[in-house]
Structure formats: structure tokens, C-alpha cells
Amino acid sequence: MGDDRLVIDLRSPEPSYQQLARQLRDRIHGGIYAPGGPLPSITYLTGETGLAVNTVRRAIALLADEGYVITVPGRGTYVADKLPE
Amino acid sequence: MGDDRLVIDLRSPEPSYQQLARQLRDRIHGGIYAPGGPLPSITYLTGETGLAVNTVRRAIALLADEGYVITVPGRGTYVADKLPE
């Protein structure tokens, strides 16, 4: 359980970037991506979801804004040590 | 005074969208764009700044996120009645 693949429904009224952000958020909450650990790279997520780079970045940016992840240029994106309430 | 044109310095280390957001923020603080009043449309700002639509939108989105403006689909962007502290 919890190992569902990332799937984006293009026919959903919910924007793709929000769908992706929500699913990544769920994985963080589910411990699939643990605090301090890395998130898959944007390139990887682009391939897995079929979304464009900018759309994936927008999802990541949303999570970063919420405090769920921290992006480090040249390194990657990491789950925050302290998750937002 | 205060009627300076919007100018983006492409050689600045400060990203274009941040420059634009800052200048619009200054105009709001300066009362050039009054609370409840409209901001120039994205199309207009695109023309005045020479920036791409997405870049202008990013600036607007930043201000909306900060609470300075409110965007209404199909209508336009308006200065918030209560500006953030």
C-alpha cells in the first residue's frame, strides 16, 4: 500500500500541478518520502507523469512554499525535517 | 514623482519577475494603484515591460500570494482593500 504510481488525470478539473503536488504531499505524509530524504528529481517526475518540466516545477514550488520540501540548486529537492502542521 | 515608467533591467541579478513585482508593490504603496482599484492587465504590462506573459503572470501571482492584489478571472487584477503589513 502506498506504493501507487503517480498518475495525472488530464480530464480532471483539478490542475495537473495541483494533482501532482497533492500526490507528493500524500507520499510525504505516508512516509514514502521521509524527512531529510530526497524527492525524485524534476527530470524523473517529468518522465513518470508525462508532464512538462515547468508543470512539475510548479508542483514542487507549491510544496516548497508550503514548507513540505526544500529545493537546493544543483543538488535536488529534499523533504523538510519539520513538516508543516 | 512616482510616475516613473516600469523598466526591467535584464542584466540585473534580480529576476525580472521580482523586479516587476517590486515596482508594482511600490506603486501600490505609493497610492498610484489605490486599494480596490484595478491593476493594468497582464497584456498591458507585457507590452509596457517587454516581458513575456508568463513572466508578468509570475509577478502578479507573487503579489497575489503576498496579499497585495486579488485576481478575478475574466475581470482583471485589483489592489486588495486591506494591504498586508
Next chain:
DNA sequence: CATCATTTGTTCGTATGTATC
């Protein structure tokens, strides 16, 4: 009620820059 112009919203593909290893 239908149509159109205007405006914001989403997404894509690409290019280039910067940082890290």
C-alpha cells in the same frame, strides 16, 4: 440567447543560466 473581445488560468516545449559533484 448567441457572439465576440478582454482577461486571467493552465500547460507545453525550448533555451539559457547557475550550482553541485
Next chain:
DNA sequence: CGATACATACGAACAAATGAT
């Protein structure tokens, strides 16, 4: 130096909401 990864920006297309005609 080269590979990888994030950051900014562009240009284009299409959708959805709104208001006027």
C-alpha cells in the same frame, strides 16, 4: 570538464470566466 539538477524566461496555444453587443 562533463553530467546532473534546479532557476529563469520566452513564445505559443488553449481553456474558462466575464461583460458588452
